[in-house]
Amino acid sequence: MTMPTPEERPGEAFTEAVAEAVQTSVMAFRLVMAIADAVRRQQQKRAGREDELADAEKASAEASEEVKKFLPEDISTALLEGADWPQLAQQLMALKRAGVDLEMMLPRVGEITVTVRDQVAANAERVAREGTGEWAKALRETLPAGPVREAILSSPAWPEMARTMATLNERGVDVRAILASAHEEGVGVDQAVAKVLSAGEVPTTSRDATLSYGPLTAGLDIPRNINLDDREWALTVQLAIDPSDNQRYVRMVREAMPGMEREADLLVAARQWPLVAARMAHMESQHQPVAEHLTRLSKDDSWQEVPPSRMGRRLVQAAVDALSKPVGTPAGSGPKVNTAAARSTSPSVGPTKAAGKGAAPAAPGVAAHREAGPAPKSGKTR
Template sequence: MATPTPEERVGEAFTESAVEAVQTAVMAARLVMAIADAARRHQQRKQKGKEDDLPTAEEAVTEVGKDVQRLLPSDVSTVLMGEADWPQLAQQLLALRKAGVDLDQVLPRVGEIGVNVRDQVAAKAEGAGTDEWVRAVRETLPAGPVREAILTSPAWPEMAATMARLEEKSVNVCEVLAAAHNEVLAVDQAVAKGLGAAAEPVMSRDAQLSYGPLTTGLDLPRDYDLSDREQTLTKLAIDPQENQRYTRWVREAMPGREREADLLVAACKWPLLAARMAHMESEGEPVREHLARLAQDTSWQDGPAAQLGMRLVVAASDALCRPASDGPGESRTMVNTSAARTTSPSVDPTKTARTAATAEAGTAPHRQTGPAPKSGQTR
């Protein structure tokens, strides 16, 4: 038997993940229907002292089969009706109808639950295959339109699969990405110019106000808008799974302080903290050990209640930036003098940025990245 090609293996993996997603959706649908049947039985025992007898399997399959096909998503209904215990499930559904339940109202809701579960499983399976390449793109390319275009493209899963196939053939994918960056950036700027748009984004007010200890050393775009969290996370190359993981780490680091943890995650500058955690992860730093300082040093509690969210952001940034060897009370928060000059009312931040920059489009000077490696591992 011939060994499957990389393309065939990718296709098989996609098929397997799709089947698993639908099967999980069916499990969820069966659970909801079992709960509904249990409620029916309980109510009948309570009101009448006994449960009604189930209709025959033949009658149930005949009466509700078409309804299931009509009211549930086709992939879910096909798997559900193909299982060995489908006649028993049909009996439960018909018993619900005879008890006064409108299946035209219930089954679509069951279908919605199943679809949500199916899509979550599918997204997780897809993310498992692309997460490493999201990280590779983020670590190889500077923040800007090229990186954002890659990670937000509908073709991203296909791009990630292509990168995996190239790596299997011993190609240095990061070197390819780095070599292509300037060419693709030129294309992006040419298209922007043709459409009458500015090729280089101006520094947004949020980027100006956040410039300093919170962002020093991070590879950030110049035009993020913290009022649009989803778009900002996309610009920072933080995918939903990563954001959920960082949120969970904060809550685990602050046991018994759920309100404060939620307040920190809800802060408008949370995406910048998430970007810091992502950067630390890429450097192999123990993010959760740093976050544990939030519970060890609770000086952020002192002050007006209205400013608690801001104090938590500063404390989290300080906890993440200090070396792991520092004790919980050894805060090293300090003024960033270049940032202070940049944000001074007498100086235009964009002018300062241009004089200090190395002419890398779309990236602030203190966020410049070094040249991509010319050899070695892709990640």
């Protein structure tokens, strides 16, 4: 069934569809700006130099010229007429003062909004709304670990961002594509603000990342500054694991170890549990049977003879072993890995490697496995 031409549609319905498409593109603009502003705030907060927002009236006048220059007329008009335009203008001017080149950023954001507008106009179906937890999963699966993802999930605006993503998804927009594009803008904001703040030129690899590197994190997207001292932050922000998902993983472990409640609690309480949970989340995204893998835990006696002080760590190793080997492999089988030796001989330089990426860019505030986005297109987006 082909889509009817504008002349074949009832005039009022077509007008409403166009208006909805434009308003949805405005929502996409707000989402990208919220992400960019979250990155700016986080970078400045770390340096103890978060700027105050400019006067709303002055910012509106200055930002309106930038928006009219680089965004299509229908979208820029809708933005300027919106009740929240003064706040958006303040965000834009704050980014500009922080070192972001709006003449490079806005054309790229304009392309995103045009894509959204056209997707909504062409889409005739609606899909079920997904909750905030689903969008945390989408972030984990779409964006690499690093400052942009952390800034999004730690931002006070995160619940509103998630609601925006759900609404865009309802209207037929490819939200993951927007997130991927917004990530590149976030990386650019992170670099620009870090340059102004004279932040360190190389991302710091934390002690937790260094000690965990090896079989425990093989194949996972783990941030180089992973901090296991703050379990909640590590789980929800750095690894993008929703609390409800973490509770479900805990239940799966307990169900896999019947009659071993104490040992299951030791595993969950272990310092490196967030990394085990991250592996379970990764396996679920690959449609692997996590629960079936975990059944090997109750049959593995490799941890049962160790002193109580070492049992938690050994249970973590046993859990990773159970999750990493094919279902049906006898518990405790296979060669033991010397993590220290593997770390010393591995050609890798960090706790995570993204497939298909080149050498890490030597730029401030950027994850080692990410590079800057493509060169911007000049001129007004059509």
